[in-house]
Amino acid sequence: MVGSKHEAMHRLFQRHPDVFGRAFDALNLPFPKPNTVALLPNDLTEIEPLERRVDTLLRVDTDEGPFLLLVEAQSRDDKRKPSAWAYYPAHVHAKYDLHPVLLVVCQDTATAAWAAGPQHIGPRQWASLVVRPLVLGPHNVRPVTELQEAVSDIPLATLSAITHANDPGIGDILKTLATALQRVDEDDALIFAELTELGLGKSPAGRLWRQLMTVDLSFFRSETSQRLRAQARTEGRAEGRAEGLAVAVIHTLERNGITITAAARERITSCTEPERLLDWLDKSITASTVDSLFEDPA
Structure with missing residues (x-):
């Protein structure tokens, strides 16, 4: 069965197949710039009853001629994979x-x-195939932590x-991407927010992403967000957004196991300034006490 991480990678390359070219450019790999990229059927099953299905299959046309790109997402080593x-x-x-290139994406x-x-x-004396x-x-995929870079290439x-889901610096990467999604078309943002959630799965990075x-309540599909969006529709968008941010804080x-005093809870829930609430939400991720939310950095 295809897992969520495989599904996310599959859909990412389906919707934006040229992303591999920009990733390759960053690695200085000797692939020509693609002129057009076409999605091909990924079912590679023949008459025999053995299903073979690559995650994504693309035809890439360049000035130097076309080639095929096969994309696989892999989360662990698997002795059955080399034969596939x-x-x-x-x-x-x-x-x-056409000549193929097999691309494997790992975390x-x-x-x-x-x-x-x-x-x-093949036998150790003579390998008939080398994959x-x-x-x-x-x-080799550079972490994107600069906001302008993220906005320009979501x-x-x-x-x-x-790919950096397990890195210690994943928090900065996700915060940059979350902020960038607020500055692009809402439909695109929804797609990439969902792809990121699928790709991160139930990992600690996935929990941070949620x-x-x-x-931004329109990007998050959960029971909590559904309740918050219902509040926004009932009480008005601005007021609902502030309440949603307060609930998120x-x-x-x-x-995170932080004790919230009655006074602090009242201060958070009564705040109607989204920017202040966003600042508190950022601090709440790493806060050791509730009072540290309200401290002036100066």
């Missing part, structure tokens, strides 16, 4: 008469090192967030 990875390029090469360096191989298929995927992961910023998405503090 050998099958995919051989099958599409025979079917389309940790250990899996990335294993996936990079080379994977040998050598191109791997993207936290070791797909690449999303890929950066997903907290950040509570800030309190929810984040409680999840």
